[in-house]
Amino acid sequence: MIYVIDHKDSFTHNVVHQFSLFDDVECDDFSKINKSKLNQASTIVFSPGPGSPKDYPASSKIYKKLKGKKKIIGSQTKIDNKEKIDNEKSLKLLSLGIIK
Secondary structure, three states: OEEEEEOOOOOHHHHHHHHOOOOOEEEEEHHHOOHHHHHHOOEEEEOOOOOOHHHOHHHHHHHHHHEOOEEEEEHHHOOOHHHHHHHHHHHHHHHOOOOO
């Protein structure tokens, strides 16, 4: 399952739709993160949103806790170039159907 954390961006609906082509997708508002869904998910997607990752402390905490343990895609991963490259690689692998 892919769990999308919505940071109030109009693009999130498009993200959810595209990822639903690869796996089941659940999406919750960043202020209502469901820990059960978070634990069940194989991939966490942080949607775009206004501001920067520091404006979303709960999302940043999740990113730091799960980094290296789950596949993570999204704006929170743009902390340094290595994670940005990993993010782009994950998107490509998902689009090719190599990972779910």
